[in-house]
Amino acid sequence: MSDELDFDNLNFGQGWINDPEAVQEVVRQDSILGVSSYIGSQAGERPEKTDLSVYLRKLYGNDCFLSQGSCGSCVSFGYALAVDILLAIQVVDDGVTKPEGRTAAEPIYFGSRNDIGGGRIFGQGSVGVWAAKWLKDYGAASRHKYPSMDLTTYDPSFCCSGQSRRPVPEDVKAEAKQHTVKAYAQVSSFEEAAAAIESGYPVPVCSNQGFARQRDSQGFSKPQGSWGHCMCIIGVRHDRPGVLIANSWGNSYYTGGPSDLSGAVKWVDARVFDRMAAQGDTFSIADLSGWERKGLNYGRLNW
16 A cells, blocks of 8 residues: 555544644643753663553553544544553552543543633644643543443544534543643653653654654654644664654554564654654653552653
8 A cells, every 4th residue: 555645545533733822822821841851861771672562562452552533533542542551550560450441532632622722623633732731630531431421432423523622521520630640741852752751651742744654674664744643652762763653543554664563653763753843742741640650660750
């Protein structure tokens, strides 16, 4: 299949809205700092490679990456995956009780667009920092049936229905409020992304940089084309400096590379990521209230 994608035919949604003014508005309002303000220079020996997806696989098996379908809900999927990783680390390392379901993307989508963004987007999509602020102000809700809506199974037609232009119902907010993100910080470079990942904090990245589906022998995907998309950084390496990015288009989208690499992920060279982060809408999220982390085995910081 050609790398020149026809997203309508392939049924893959995108959905990141490039709005630098909206990002700066939230950054000023919440006095958001860069990751380097929390994590200083990395002293001592650093691991050659860190891959947080091992925690996801321990909890959810090999098919741990999800698909947003045709709805432009990528921002909510990037941030929902980040929450799932935070929870997986806490369950595996700290013995925290496993939630009854994966993190529901829909409340993040509805809430970021409406409770945070004020309903200014009529079509599909959202802004990355709105999702980060939603998780800090309102929290993360698990996937199950609520009185106001059934979130047991993701349905792209519901996610992008008329509900996407309304605030999150109060019963869903009530659960989400129990599990708010403690903090979020802006990521502007490969080094900041590496510091966050090596401390156990995933990094949803929003940009219009597209990529080829075919990966090279090391699992790296070359930059190609343009898409308005949010994905989640789940790993970092220093032998060939780069970040491991998970997409929200299912577990078989990418091809080539090492046989043990999921079809949902690809490595991206550090210099390419620097260009993506320069667009300003990339943030790392910290631990969740109600599921506090007791300490990382390899972490350099506990926000």
